[in-house]
Amino acid sequence: MAKFKHGWIGMAVALCCAPLAAANELQTPYGFAQSLIVEGEYQSASHAAASANTADSFALAAEALLSEVMLGLATDNKDQAKDARDLAEAALKLQPDHQNARLQYAIADGFITRETGNVSAWMKKLPQKTYAIVQDYRADFPDDARGDALLGAWHLAVVSKAGEKNAQKWFGASVADGQLLYNAALSKDANNVIVNVNYAFALLALSDEDMADTQTAKIWLEQSVQLDPSDHMSQTLLGYARTVLDMIDNRDAARIYAAMFLDGKKPIVLVQPYAAGN
Numbered sequence: 001m002a003k004f005k006h007g008w009i010g011m012a013v014a015l016c017c018a019p020l021a022a023a024n025e026l027q028t029p030y031g032f033a034q035s036l037i038v039e040g041e042y043q044s045a046s047h048a049a050a051s052a053n054t055a056d057s058f059a060l061a062a063e064a065l066l067s068e069v070m071l072g073l074a075t076d077n078k079d080q081a082k083d084a085r086d087l088a089e090a091a092l093k094l095q096p097d098h099q100n101a102r103l104q105y106a107i108a109d110g111f112i113t114r115e116t117g118n119v120s121a122w123m124k125k126l127p128q129k130t131y132a133i134v135q136d137y138r139a140d141f142p143d144d145a146r147g148d149a150l151l152g153a154w155h156l157a158v159v160s161k162a163g164e165k166n167a168q169k170w171f172g173a174s175v176a177d178g179q180l181l182y183n184a185a186l187s188k189d190a191n192n193v194i195v196n197v198n199y200a201f202a203l204l205a206l207s208d209e210d211m212a213d214t215q216t217a218k219i220w221l222e223q224s225v226q227l228d229p230s231d232h233m234s235q236t237l238l239g240y241a242r243t244v245l246d247m248i249d250n251r252d253a254a255r256i257y258a259a260m261f262l263d264g265k266k267p268i269v270l271v272q273p274y275a276a277g278n
Contacts, residue, residue, distance in 0.1 A: 065084040151181045
């Protein structure tokens with residue numbers, strides 16, 4: 001009986017102390033930074049996290065900066081991506097196998113490649129280097145849907161820039177492989193707002209020649225907007241998703257909006273959405 005009684009006392013203590021433990025966690029630089037990211041205070045989050053000088057905190061600081069870049073809210077995408085890459089490198093110096101640091105490094109590298117001029121990127125072989133970094137991440141963390149999504153994004157971005165024929169010839173990139181990889185990611189994590197929305201927008205940004213219809217993008221966007229996340233990143237992405245769904249039947253307008261997002265700009269509607277009968 002005594003053992004049973006102490007078991008219940010232990011549970012009661014644990015339940016009573018859980019809010020206090022959570023509150024204490026928020027008082028650490030890492031926990032505080034996490035709460036700031038949820039609220040969309042990315043710059044403050046990065047500063048708070050980096051102050052802890054641990055692998056976890058440096059990786060989180062990089063994540064905060066890259067979240068702002070992804071949403072099109074950074075002042076200078078390339079400089080901020082480089083700062084994030086530096087933070088990821090700092091984490092990897094402390095812990096070379098740190099998964100989030102590896103992920104953030106790959107994301108930062110992709111953004112830097114994106115922000116580099118086409119000729120310069122081609123001369124420096126940046127697309128190939130980005131591919132290798134992402135592929136290494138996938139090999140080391142095969143269960144992470146984000147690795148598949150990153151490589152899928154690489155394929156579709158290269159096709160969007162160069163066209164399917166040249167993308168295949170110069171870089172081995174294709175729409176088919178991009179879709180295959182994104183589908184693999186979504187089979188692992190179908191409710192990931194970031195993956196869903198980025199996939200749909202990557203398809204919408206393609207030319208009519210490379211992707212004639214919007215049906216696949218529409219399916220994933222409609223699935224995404226049924227979700228109810230509480231963090232600023234996901235809520236903002238779903239706002240973008242709802243906007244583009246409203247114009248999904250106007251191919252040019254949807255393409256322009258999606259391309260702005262994928263180019264690191266906060267997307268705005270530049271063409272009036274198509275209205276049937278007009």
